[in-house]
Amino acid sequence: MVDRVTIYGAPTTSTDADAIADWLRDRTAATVTVGGRFLESVSTGDLAERFAAARVRSPSDRATGNTMLGTIRYEERVLEDPDRGGGVLYDGRAIQRALNAALPDEPGLEHLRVALLDRALGTWGDHDGRWHKRVNVLGQPSLVSVPGLYEAPAKPEAYYKEQQRHALLSGDTPPREVLENRIDGAFLLEDDPRTTEALKGYVLQAVHYLETGEAFCPREGCRLYNAHYHETLIESQLRPPEFCEEHAPLYAPES
Template sequence: MVDRVICYRAPTTVVDVAESADWLEERVDATVSVRDRFLEVHRTDDLAERFAEARVPSPYERETGNTMLGTIRYEERALEAPEREGGVLYDGAAVQRALNAALPAEERVLETLHVALLDRAIGTWGDHDGRWHKRVTVLGQPALLSVPGLYEAPAKPEEYYKEKQRHALLSGDAPPREVLENQVEGDFLVENDPRTTDALMGYVLQAYHYLETGESFCDRAGCRLFNAHYQEDLIDAQLREPEFCGEHAQLYES
């Protein structure tokens, strides 16, 4: 039984982790606290190398890792100055193993759940289609929540990608958010979206729910525990009423 949840800040993002922690504590039978960035609190000497080993070099190659000296130096700089990291996809399972190993033995128990919010993109390999897929979360210990994954993993409306490509061809760069929101029908999250904290609350609860019950996700669209593959489903599950399906409302309705 989970009796303690520790949430870790993601300092380069717009997420208010303390607000998410308060929301969770109102709904679960556990104490919830907040710590600074996981990669600061639980830094190990080999962490930069472990991240280098977890790099995904190609979306269509299962093998990961680039441990050349220059890559390890990059990862060392990214640990020291996270705002300089970006554009790299990491194997979420490999990152999870590295962060689990970094936890002190007395905190590596299933009664204490660690929820690491990351400002990095994480993915999992799809055996069904032979490619990597970006993810918002990798459940387990610690649970990983990728803030960039919230914007990038669930697919946006098809028109979004067409409009973005059209704008890039005309101007040479990505269009600003307000341009896309005005020209593309449908609702979706974008980088630094003010709704990010609210949207991530359900994912923090998913991490708790998995360790507490062994159930990965809810299969009912619209529930906070639903694993959304499309932005419209994410918006519906995390930002609209009701918060939960009937079954999970009995467990988590505040």
Template sequence: MVETVTLYRAPTTPADADAIADWLRDRVAAEVRVRDRLLGAPDDSDVLAEALAAARVTDPYDPETGNTMVGIVRYEERALSAPERAGGVVYDGQAVGRALNARLPDRQGLDHLHVPLLDRVLGTWGDHDGRWHKRVAVLGQPSLISVPGLYEAPAKPEAYYEAKSKHAMLTGDAPPREVLEAEIEGDFLVADDPRTTDALKGYVLAAVAFVETGTAFCDDERCRLYDAHRQPGVVRAQLRDPEFCEAHAERYG
């Protein structure tokens, strides 16, 4: 049974860890705490920088990761001290989880779950199709929640990709993201979306459910614990009523 949940802030994102913690307190029996970035800059930041460099996905179709050349490690060091400079990189979520596990301030066991909100894009390797997949959540100890993954991992509406392809055919260039987001109707989340905090609540609860029950997600697409693979599904599960399916409403509602 999880007795304590510690959330970690991602200050370069619109995700409000304190608001998520308040919501979680009403739904779980555990004590819920909030701390500053787990990707902060303690004395071993050089060790973490090298671990992040080793976790970089360098080819979407190659399971091997990592580029620990001096310049890449220096970039990761700068990104740890100035996180607003990070971006454009996908990391092996399981490797990042192992690196962060060694930095946890309380490592007594799974009764104290650590859930860092991260400003990095995380992925997991798919043996079934031989490529990397971006993820919103990579669960374990700690359970990682990728804020940019919320915008990038679930697929956008088909009209988004059709408009992108049409623009490229006419101009030879990819259209600016802002143009596409303004032109396409439909429910999907965009970078720095004001709905980010609300949309992440179900993923944080899934991290607790995973440790307590061994099952993180729900099959009911109307439930916050539904693991949607498309953006309209994320909006429906996280931002529309009902909040939970009947079974999870009994447990968390």
């Protein structure tokens, strides 16, 4: 039984951890609090090296890690100043293990930590032999990747068609900003004003997993659904109703 939930903010992103906590309080019986930046609260001597070891080398290479001194120094700088990071994909499970080991107390299930991170996280797909970006990695602590919200789900077909059209005409890949301006509103952008609202369901998924052992809901349109496309992400997280018939009795607030 999850008695306490602490949500840790990601100051370098456009997320409001307090708003997420308020929303969660109306939908769970747990005591919900907000902490600071998670990577500051669990900082240990080897955390930079653990991040370096979790770096994904290539989309189709299962092996991870670059623990050369320069890479470790980079990770140390990013831990101290997160604005200096970006463009790196990490093995989400390896990061979760590192942060679990760094928790200040015995990491039981009664007190769930949910860390909103400004890092891109992935998990390895045995079915297709490549890394997949993820919005969240469930467990203790649960990790929610804010960049993953924009990058993990596939974008609308029109986005890729415009990308191909531009490549045929100019011979190169268009800047992301160009495509985002041409295909408006069909997916979430970096620093999107809908970010906080969309992340509420992903935080609830973390609570639901520890409470029930169920990772995700299979029904599109439910906040607990694991969307693989931006269209279904928007449908599940930003449009009513919030929950399917099975999960509404558990989480829909009383009117």
